[in-house]
Amino acid sequence: MRRLACLASALLLAACATAPGRAPTLYEQLGGRDGIAAITDRLLDAFAGDPLVAPAFRHVDIRRYRINFTDYLCQIADGPCHYTGDSMAEVHRGMHIDEAAFNAVVQDLITAMDRQHVPVRVQNRLLARLAPERKDIIYR
Numbered sequence: 001m002r003r004l005a006c007l008a009s010a011l012l013l014a015a016c017a018t019a020p021g022r023a024p025t026l027y028e029q030l031g032g033r034d035g036i037a038a039i040t041d042r043l044l045d046a047f048a049g050d051p052l053v054a055p056a057f058r059h060v061d062i063r064r065y066r067i068n069f070t071d072y073l074c075q076i077a078d079g080p081c082h083y084t085g086d087s088m089a090e091v092h093r094g095m096h097i098d099e100a101a102f103n104a105v106v107q108d109l110i111t112a113m114d115r116q117h118v119p120v121r122v123q124n125r126l127l128a129r130l131a132p133e134r135k136d137i138i139y140r
């Protein structure tokens with residue numbers, strides 16, 4: 001009887017050890033803050049070669065952008081970061097961004113995530129969270 005009880009508790013322990021834990025956050029799936037910073041770096045590379053985007057960044061403080069954009073993505077992905085910049089509407093006010101430029105940035109982000117080996121389903125999770133920002137960014 002005692003052996004049966006031991007066997008039962010051993011099976012229970014094994015089940016606990018292999019039971020799936022909580023689902024990973026998007027932040028974790030993106031590789032944490034380091035992974036997100038690497039995506040931002042690859043995004044900046046893609047911007048530099050994109051004629052629809054590069055001119056807008058000609059006079060931007062890239063060091064500051066790199067920190068703030070990484071914090072922004074980190075926060076939107078439920079990471080432990082705090083984006084301290086202005087709202088999307090304020091940041092992009094006066095830039096007169098049209099759909100073509102917006103789509104170009106989204107495509108550059110996809111390129112950056114591909115180069116960072118982010119799985120497509122994870123890319124789609126991030127893009128779905130950015131989609132609502134579109135209305136605050138274009139035609140400002």
Ligand code: HEM
Binds near residue numbers: 092095
């Ligand atoms: C998915 C779309 C986009 C998102 C999520 C996004 C997000 C952001 C964020 C978080 C910042 C703040 C960075 C900082 O404080 O330095 C920023 C700045 C900026 N964005 Fe966007 N953006 C998007 C689309 C675009 C597009 C389409 C353009 C133009 C082609 C653009 C041009 C800029 C520029 C020039 C700045 C720097 C502003 C400055 O430092 O004065 N963005 N963006």
